[in-house]
Amino acid sequence: MDLIIYKIAQRCNIDCTYCYVYNMGDSSWKSRPKYASIEVSSKLGSKIKSYGIKNAMKSITIELHGGEPLLMNKKKFCKILDTLIQNSFPVKLDFIIQTNGLLLDSEWLSIFDKYRIPFSVSLDGPPKYADEVRVDFKGQGTTMQVLKKLTLLQNENKQVFDTLFSGILSVINSKTNGKEITQWFLNLGFKNFDYLLPDGNYVNPPFKNEEQKIAISNFLKDSFSYWVNLGNPEIRIRYFEEVIKTRVGKKSGLDAIGGDLSKMCVVESDGTIGCHDVLRICESDITGDQLNLNNSELGEHSEYYGLKAIQKPCEKCLNCEYYDSCGGGYLPHRFDGRSFDNPSVYCDILYDFFGFIDAVLNVELNKANVL
Ligand code: SF4
Numbered sequence: 001m002d003l004i005i006y007k008i009a010q011r012c013n014i015d016c017t018y019c020y021v022y023n024m025g026d027s028s029w030k031s032r033p034k035y036a037s038i039e040v041s042s043k044l045g046s047k048i049k050s051y052g053i054k055n056a057m058k059s060i061t062i063e064l065h066g067g068e069p070l071l072m073n074k075k076k077f078c079k080i081l082d083t084l085i086q087n088s089f090p091v092k093l094d095f096i097i098q099t100n101g102l103l104l105d106s107e108w109l110s111i112f113d114k115y116r117i118p119f120s121v122s123l124d125g126p127p128k129y130a131d132e133v134r135v136d137f138k139g140q141g142t143t144m145q146v147l148k149k150l151t152l153l154q155n156e157n158k159q160v161f162d163t164l165f166s167g168i169l170s171v172i173n174s175k176t177n178g179k180e181i182t183q184w185f186l187n188l189g190f191k192n193f194d195y196l197l198p199d200g201n202y203v204n205p206p207f208k209n210e211e212q213k214i215a216i217s218n219f220l221k222d223s224f225s226y227w228v229n230l231g232n233p234e235i236r237i238r239y240f241e242e243v244i245k246t247r248v249g250k251k252s253g254l255d256a257i258g259g260d261l262s263k264m265c266v267v268e269s270d271g272t273i274g275c276h277d278v279l280r281i282c283e284s285d286i287t288g289d290q291l292n293l294n295n296s297e298l299g300e301h302s303e304y305y306g307l308k309a310i311q312k313p314c315e316k317c318l319n320c321e322y323y324d325s326c327g328g329g330y331l332p333h334r335f336d337g338r339s340f341d342n343p344s345v346y347c348d349i350l351y352d353f354f355g356f357i358d359a360v361l362n363v364e365l366n367k368a369n370v371l
């Protein structure tokens, strides 16, 4: 295990319609403390120390997550980080943070600078599309506010901003066009971003009809073609890069590409230890809350929740020509109400996309006289 997602804030300041935390049936967040405490952080630090020493690890990554992690009081945030660092010593902690960007300000940037925390921001594209889904509690869109914050921060302290801003996370919207959205990000100067498939499974499908399914498929292909034709290595789109890696025989650790989820765990604000929290969109035993920092060591969750068996690919995937690139898809997307023994709910889209990538790569390699 090399990644701990620490849910330091259990609430959010907005209400995205597709949010897997709040709007996909799970309500466990309601019963947890709004914020992680110093006490829980101290225990987590000590558990990291023993886990790291036992497994000869020099460092471990902690992703500070929510809800919205920046809802936490800044002084307490720093105290929590200091507590984690002190208690986990000699294991070094590499922090990263995922935020919706609405509370970013120069003080937060200084804190990120002090603790060397790369931050990524969620942004789904132009307000005309994104403001339908990334809304506040009054139903108002939030995109322009986030953009203003990012521009302001970049102007205030470009050097620190450029060093620590690790990019944009963007959920694909079936109403949008992949080329248009990619162009929009590039026109704003974003060079590093990632596209995520909307969460869903066979119980709660991420697309309502065939039309939406085709639109998501086209989004991936249009965006991929546009990106390849740019031929600019400075423009990084993580999902595409990871898939290309797998098409040339390399392995990807990305969880969306069947990456092993036992390499990470989630620690909730009350010290509960669980598997990837997106699995909470599946009403399965794997989302149970039985393990806690009080009664367990880090790394026990995988065996306890039977993660290896659950992750085992289904027959169809094992026989699929694209298995090395797909891994059966993202585990939460494989759930059918009873088990995960299925291909991804996105199977058709993914299969088509990998074939498309091969065709594009063949053309490019031919152009370069490599084939
Ligand atoms: S910002 Fe993130 S945590 Fe908050 S509602 Fe949106 S998707 Fe959920």
Ligand code: SF4
Pocket (backbone or CB within 6 Å): 316, 317, 318, 320, 321, 322, 323, 326, 327, 328, 329, 343, 344, 346, 347, 348, 350, 351
């Ligand atoms: S494309 Fe479909 S069948 Fe092939 S590995 Fe992915 S989910 Fe499984």
